[in-house]
Amino acid sequence: MANPVSLRGLRKAFGARTVLDGIDLEIAPGEFVALLGRSGCGKSTLLRILAGLDREIDGEARVSGAVSIAFQQPRLLPWRKVWRNIALGLHKPDGRSIALKALQEVRLPDHADAWPLTLSGGEAQRVSLARALVREPDVLLLDEPFGALDALTRLAMHHLVEDLWARHRPAVLLVTHDVDEALLLADRILVLDEGRIVATHHVDLPRPRRRASVVEQRTRVLADLGVDVETAA
């Protein structure tokens, strides 16, 4: 079976500025990959390419199957109630019941009939996440989907994504700035820097993972991000 995501020598430049400079990446079916890297290193650019939104590239980018993406900004249609935003990608008659269930899962059961502009940042982000999840895609792209969430809700969303992933087994590419989050969720962690993948970590810890079990590996990932834990702590 072909890999749902396959990149060979992917390059992307905006004018004279090269943002992605030769990316080779294969993501196997059902693999959970986390992508780390400093702000502005090209993570969102990579996700846009994978979502088919940017075709002005060099190299080869093949993505197969249904793709769904939760953007860094929620991108909800403000003139559609929350549940309609979630049902947007379903093209199904029983959209409302599916949307309501998804809202339950992202812990917003009472917001089905709210207008998106009335939501808080974290709430909008969860609606956007729900919209990406209900499509049960083959490739799930998540661009910092937990950025605006408090620690507790964030934990709940980790479980939700992991659950959904365990059930439907999409290939996942999760962009995050949180190393612990990457270690808790991913099979493989990539570090992007200067337009290249400069480090790859395989995380073989058994699931479900707990915070304590990831501490040791965290030091090594942080070192690749240029953080010296001894002095940082």
Next chain:
Amino acid sequence: MRWISPVALVLLWQLASSTGVLPPEKLASPLTVAQSAGELIADGQLADAFVVSLGRVFFGFLIGGIIGVALGLVSGLSRWGETLLDPPVQMLRTLPHLGLIPLFILWFGIGEEPKLALVAAGVAFPLYLNLHAGIRQTDPGLVEAAKVLGYSRIERIVHVVLPSAVPQTLVGLRIALGTAWLSLIVGEQINADAGLGFLINNAREFLRTDVVVVGLVVYALLGLTTDALVRLLERRVLRWRTR
């Protein structure tokens, strides 16, 4: 408290008329105006004039609306349409459309046509400009989101582009209605043989300032009513904007 000064003004006006400071051939007193209004309503003259004028605005608005919306859609939704349509429209809109009356009279004569054309011209431009701008202001992020959700180009236009153009288009609609009434008033000066403009012009010949004022008040009320209707529409259609 905001009604105090208007009421005081009307009282002052009545006082000026009663004492002869304001002669009736310059401006009739409020009481006379009210009385004439009653008579005009009672003998059906006002209703007849009203229906004729309303019909002119309605059909002029319809023609101008269809033209403005059609052109706005074409130039908003297609690059080619914009390249071809936008430059001439932008040039023409700098012309005050009321200045077109002489041409309209030469083209259409002095019947109903130049009046409708004037209203239509006044309506088409603001609708075109605001619809076009509204479409162009669509957040590309939302269009992209719909694209990834599997929406075709037509579906993206229907579900994303046109809804995001609605607020700006409603602004255009309000401006268009304002211009429509203005165009009507000016247009009805052209040899009208019916309608509010005819009522007013006819009254002028007989120095009936009371009837002139009644006509003006009806114009004003019509304008206010349509404006209120659009506001109502805005409140309903733009509910999602409530924060």
